[in-house]
Amino acid sequence: MAVSHLDAGVLIRVTLTLSLLAAGCTGPPQDDLSGPPFTLRVLAGDGLADMAPILRDAIPATGVTVALTTTDDPARFETAGRDFDAIWPASDHRLRLRGGTARLDGTVEIMSSPVIVGVSTRAAHRLGWDRRPATWADIAAAAASGRFTFGMADPARSDDGLNALVAAATALTGPGALQPGEEHRAAPRLAGLFTGQRLTANSTSWLVRTYRDGFGADGLIGSESEILSADATLPPEHRLIPIHPADGTVTADHPLSLLATSPAAKDAFQRLTRWLRTQPVQERIAGLTRRRPIVSGARVAVELSARQFQIPFPADLDTVDALVHAYNDNLRLPGRTVYVLDTSGSMKGARLARLKEALSGLTGTFRRRERITFLPFAMEPGAASTVDIPETGPTGGTLREIRTYVENLTAGGDTAIYDSLVRAYDLVGIGKGRIRSVVLLTDGENTSGRGFEAFARFHRGLPGAAPPVFAIVFGDADRAEMDRLAKLTSGAAFDATSSALSLIFQEIRGYQ
Numbered sequence: 001m002a003v004s005h006l007d008a009g010v011l012i013r014v015t016l017t018l019s020l021l022a023a024g025c026t027g028p029p030q031d032d033l034s035g036p037p038f039t040l041r042v043l044a045g046d047g048l049a050d051m052a053p054i055l056r057d058a059i060p061a062t063g064v065t066v067a068l069t070t071t072d073d074p075a076r077f078e079t080a081g082r083d084f085d086a087i088w089p090a091s092d093h094r095l096r097l098r099g100g101t102a103r104l105d106g107t108v109e110i111m112s113s114p115v116i117v118g119v120s121t122r123a124a125h126r127l128g129w130d131r132r133p134a135t136w137a138d139i140a141a142a143a144a145s146g147r148f149t150f151g152m153a154d155p156a157r158s159d160d161g162l163n164a165l166v167a168a169a170t171a172l173t174g175p176g177a178l179q180p181g182e183e184h185r186a187a188p189r190l191a192g193l194f195t196g197q198r199l200t201a202n203s204t205s206w207l208v209r210t211y212r213d214g215f216g217a218d219g220l221i222g223s224e225s226e227i228l229s230a231d232a233t234l235p236p237e238h239r240l241i242p243i244h245p246a247d248g249t250v251t252a253d254h255p256l257s258l259l260a261t262s263p264a265a266k267d268a269f270q271r272l273t274r275w276l277r278t279q280p281v282q283e284r285i286a287g288l289t290r291r292r293p294i295v296s297g298a299r300v301a302v303e304l305s306a307r308q309f310q311i312p313f314p315a316d317l318d319t320v321d322a323l324v325h326a327y328n329d330n331l332r333l334p335g336r337t338v339y340v341l342d343t344s345g346s347m348k349g350a351r352l353a354r355l356k357e358a359l360s361g362l363t364g365t366f367r368r369r370e371r372i373t374f375l376p377f378a379m380e381p382g383a384a385s386t387v388d389i390p391e392t393g394p395t396g397g398t399l400r401e402i403r404t405y406v407e408n409l410t411a412g413g414d415t416a417i418y419d420s421l422v423r424a425y426d427l428v429g430i431g432k433g434r435i436r437s438v439v440l441l442t443d444g445e446n447t448s449g450r451g452f453e454a455f456a457r458f459h460r461g462l463p464g465a466a467p468p469v470f471a472i473v474f475g476d477a478d479r480a481e482m483d484r485l486a487k488l489t490s491g492a493a494f495d496a497t498s499s500a501l502s503l504i505f506q507e508i509r510g511y512q
Helices: 005-022 046-062 075-079 093-097 121-127 136-144 159-173 187-194 204-212 224-231 263-276 279-289 317-331 350-365 396-407 417-428 452-460 479-488 501-511
Strands: 038-045 064-071 086-088 104-109 111-120 150-152 197-199 219-223 240-243 255-259 335-342 371-377 385-388 435-442 469-473 492-495
Touching (some): 038 046, 046 064, 046 204, 046 279, 093 317, 111 121, 136 159, 159 187, 197 204, 197 435, 204 224, 219 224, 255 263, 263 279, 417 452, 435 479, 435 501, 452 479, 479 492, 492 501
Parallel strands (some): 038 086, 335 371, 435 469, 469 492
Antiparallel strands (some): 104 255
């Protein structure tokens, strides 16, 4: 009988896991795990950067040095090739459903972390969640009524975000795994839940940093490990109480998977994974990263001891894709973005051509109900052009309008960065009903109008949580100043001098 890609991936995992258990990997090592030195090149989710101290200790114990490359793009795990010996995502649900496990030579679960809701002490007390269990229905009702606001990573770009979306949708639909077409049954309450969303991102890690900086929200929906780890560093007014939804959650099991490479890589992979699953190492992982041990008998802090009811992940790729599509187009709050585009004299020629090409390619990623404004600037802010992506019906005419506008951009004059950002804040607005952001692209230093300090005073005077600025450094722009701008506005800075501009625009879409 033929075995599907999905079944093959499961069989590989079960077979290897059983062999490891038989070798004594649930307790202290029964044999010598050392071996010849080998550098294992691993592509990992960006949240796994906190494993660095553990992996350093693996070198004398196993002879294996892990060269860790982190990414916040789950799609990279599907295309990882000869540059890597192994992949280490937070979850491989998406990978398995797409048949991506067929090229793997073994998978070992290392640790786990369920999706939870981190709620500020004040909000938890106000909602009563510090005194009684809360369900996804309770969380959705509180968000729909305006009593709970949160940040959550983009399900299309984050395993944490996808696990959270699946958990909420399944719990609000009924028992059992979500079936094809059932996402519509939960749509009204899911839409209510996402009226409370104020921030989105490519990863929970960025949301944690932004929350820590004081961005106005009542909490975060994401992985238990990142929320618990963040709480230890938060000031008292921002401390997070972990809420484990009483009707269940989806758990990331952090599978470390070997790509089909050399026998030496396979030997190193087996030594490393056996060592990572020993009881002392599992306990250290739990203490350092707040991820739950995957082996029995490991001791953990009380905050990790509660058992979680596990919500099954859908077994059908179309169901997952339909749910993510519904989230983007119908369930989440629509985006409201102002693109502040440097069209000063230094942009003439090849730079402006690159900008036009990148923006034209970006049009295919715009979501229904989005409102997008382009604000060109040189020595002062130019005329703004605003476009609304239709909620229903064809979008081709609207997208052609955007591409025509972009093609007609011209360059000339000085560079008024901060006057243009002030104008952008006037356009983007501050308030409920949309996820708001400002994207700045500049290839030079500010030479006209107010400077950074004057803008900082303006920004500090804005009411409520002002939208973040995502600054793209292009050409000769001052990278240090753009980093300061990103920190001031709870945004992020990107360097287009070393990365393709089109890829950076695509990455920023995860925050919009």
